[in-house]
Amino acid sequence: MLTLLHLLSSIALLVWGTHIVRTGIMRVYGSHLRRLLGHSMANSPLAFAAGIGVTALVQSSNATALLAISFVSQGLMTLPTALAIMLGADVGTALMSRILTFDLSWLSPLCTLVGVCLFLSRKQTRAGQLGRVLIGLGLIILALQLIVVTAEPITEARGMRVLFSSLAGDTLLAAVVGALFAVLSYSSLAAVLLTATLAGAGLISLPVALGVVIGANIGSGVLAWLNATPQLVPARRVALGNLLYKLAGLLVLPLLPILVEWMATLGFSVQTQVIAFHLAYNSLRCVLLLPTVGLMARLCERLLPERLVDNGIAQPRHLDPTALDTPTLALANAVRETLRIGDLVEAMLAHLREALHEDRPEPGEEIRRLDDDVDALYSGVKLYLARMPREDLAEQESQRWAEIIELAINLEQAGDIIEHMLGKVHNLKTSKRRSFSDRGLDELSQLHALLSANLSLGLSVFLSGDTHSARQLLQQKRQFRKLERELAHAHVHRLHQQVKESIETSATHLELIADMKRLNSLFCSAGYAALEGHASGKGRVPTEPTLDVNAAEHQLPGKPA
Template sequence: MSSSMSFSLTLIDLAGFAALLLWGIHMVQSGVMRALGPRLKMVLGRALAGPLKGFCAGALVTTLLQSSTATALMVSGFAAAGLVALVPALAAMLGANIGTSLIVQVLSFNVAALAPAAILGGLILFRKGVGTSMRDLGRVLIGLGLIVLALHALVDLLRPLEDAPSIRMLLGALATVPALDVMLAAILTWAVHSSVAVVLITASLAAQGVVPPNAAIALVLGANLGSAIAPVVEVMGRDDPAAKRLPMGNLINRAVGVAVGVALIEPIGRQMVLWQPDLARLAIDFHTLFNVVTALVFLPLLGPFARLLERLFPDRDLADDPTRPRYLNPAATETPVVALGAATREALRLADALEEMLDTAARALLSGERRHIAETRQGDDVLDRLNREIRSYLASIDPDDLSSADRRRVEEILTFSANLEQAADVVCGRLMAEAGKRLKRGISFSTAEEGEIAALIQRLKTNVRLAASLFMTADPRAARLLAMEKAAFRESETAAARLHFDRLRHGLAAHAEASGLSADIVRDLKLVNSHVVAAAAYPVLARSGELRDSRLAEPGSALSSG
């Protein structure tokens, strides 16, 4: 076999084992999130109340998820949504880096023999386990086995590099320029989203003498820098500067530490060789030492550092564009429990926007000013865009990471958003067309008709608020109350239609035009209310078994009752 073909096959093997490593990490993350998702979110949210607790929580979550990048994306989602302060979030990122050090220390020992047993045990639990928790545990064990297996295969694959003169020459040339080593490792870490893999590969290369100690230290520094790049890339496309504080703060921490490490690489290298002659252990122990020292240096400085970040990335004024999403952090889609919380908060803005539309719609219908019609139609743009953004955001979440409860919540959010957006379409379209008709024809409502329209709109606003509350609580009692509002609006529609018919029958043409328009308005308000009920009450009633498929009577029941 030619050398070029052998090299190509080696590259394919490298890519394949790297893909296996990433898939193993994905399985561990998805298994942990499915098993502990809500509890993990709750524990992390509580722990982020203080710097020290946040530091410990970051280390724990990273150890569970086998990835500091996953922790960074989760904490970034909390910070971007305004759920946690910046100082404990930065502390959590320092803890996450300690977590990767613990993972590297464990995997640096010869644990390859445990991989088949972990995969076999995980498969048995996944296929035969009773309950979703056992299946999730099986997923985690399979992922851990794949991680160990992939890392072991990568080390075995790279071992013959010491006999490849061209590769040794290339790495030898890079070893003379620490900055190039840092850049190479940083790019590789960003590409594979795993500093653990890059550090372990570096340790293997150092053990084989392919790279000297100083180059190994530089590669470890680059791996630490690369682990902070992915969260920054995730938020660069966002136009909210505040969302960039935590990822950029973490990157600055890493960059400062790496810069100091590169500047002192010669004395550091000499001391590390004296302390740890085993070059493989040297790379791994330096990785741990670097993260411990960085944490000790930066933890006391997080307060002023957070204030600096807040000045560099100030809060964006959201009042100037109400159509812009406020809580849909793209980085949080990697963590479904955070992403669903963000989508829920954004969906509640639809209820607020619809309530404001109803206010302007009432003025448009009753005051007779055209500017209120334009204001109401502008409100429809808010609901249209927010609903579209929420749908796109939820579609970006990997469905494999969603539990059955998560999928149900996705459906509830989509149902709530779609129905409120459709309610807004009725207000913007049919009700505003009727407001325009009243202005054009100079129709005047009686005091009773105006009072009825105003009372129904006020009742509708109350129902919108009840729907928003029900969307969060899923209380069957509130669902029944909201569903019963349909009967009240149906009675109002019947009364308005009867009044209009009576006026027509008695030849009151002047009043009949007003009553006809009033009946149309009441009918459309009833339609708006139907969408509000469907947005929040129906999903809860369907889940509790209290929603009938049809209002039709059972076949033969009418005859038997007669």
């Protein structure tokens, strides 16, 4: 019983080591890996190579699947490209399994020692996260050694031999066992390494080991499908195509007896044969299937057709939950969604201008609908940021986190203010049957135009952190305050001249000016944040490459750069 407990704990250590390496690499190089995948959209062979490279670094095809699924769900990558990346990820996993089975016993204590020193001395820095990766590598190598040592007495137990010998005649059952272990351990790499180690110790036969390896590949596909299930249809198509490609590997099962006989003539150790089979199996399967990514994409689109469900409320597009383990990526997603809120508020301002000049009900209805969208997106951003543990964020990331939540709150408040302004205008025009004087309406339009310009520039400053634009924004804020005071005085002067329309609309006119003053303060807050970050020398979290897509969308004609 104690021996079995030692084996299970060694397996747990192996799984934990692969998890530490994956999360550490994603935290340090997550944005670079996503850039690498993003640049591989030109053709399938390039995407295939990118999948190999990324998976070799993070030691998890499941992590690569999450990145590819995230790209497709956000509309930044086509389905055939994502499927090519997933085929490359399978080869990357096989390459890492081969590397980790070399005699690296000397490397485990070295990686652990250096990793602990780096992590404890510089936790929140890039060097500290690299130390975390080294710790994970040390644990993986140590776990493999422990599994070999622990498995030796188990191989001598007659009951265990009978248990595993029951799999010898059924390779399909062995594949099912491999798939289950990959799902439970959340890593096909861990399943393959364990299988090779147990086969080398004589606990399981070579045919069973090969069946388990095939099943472990299928298990990683099941994992990707389970992770994509709650996401949009495009994301589920990637996971479905990946799973179908892995299920195609079951066609090899009838050929295993012939393959085992041929491998026995090569003279290599059983462990080496298992790892070599894993590498050859994945490489050959993926290379043969690579030309079919277009056909597989069409099949997945047919099996999972798009079903448009419109409940009238906007839904977040960029808040990918799989990016939460990588702060840089998660913050970039939150920035993109916050800019969407800014675009909605800008549209509300445009409809408010229509409501000021026209008596149609449509602008008011559109403002109310847009305010519901703003509230929904704000709630999504708020909850998304709340899921990020701030104690794990670096100083720059924590500062950016605060900037995002502050702007999101300001934009949500701005939406409420615009809706209240609409109510005041609607009450004046419909209930009281009154209208602004021509001069008063022109003054409100002047303030409205400057307010819209400040909102656009404020969003640009928030995105870029440019100090020159931030100073320009604060200068325009002072210009707005000066104009607001001048127009208030002009209104009082019209009251002195007994202008009838001005007297009838005085209260509403001054309230709208005060509301615009509040809106202007909310829109210009990004300027202070940019200048404070520059003055403190902390700078800005590096811009995520996916932001470039949003920036291109956001820089509409007439918007300040």
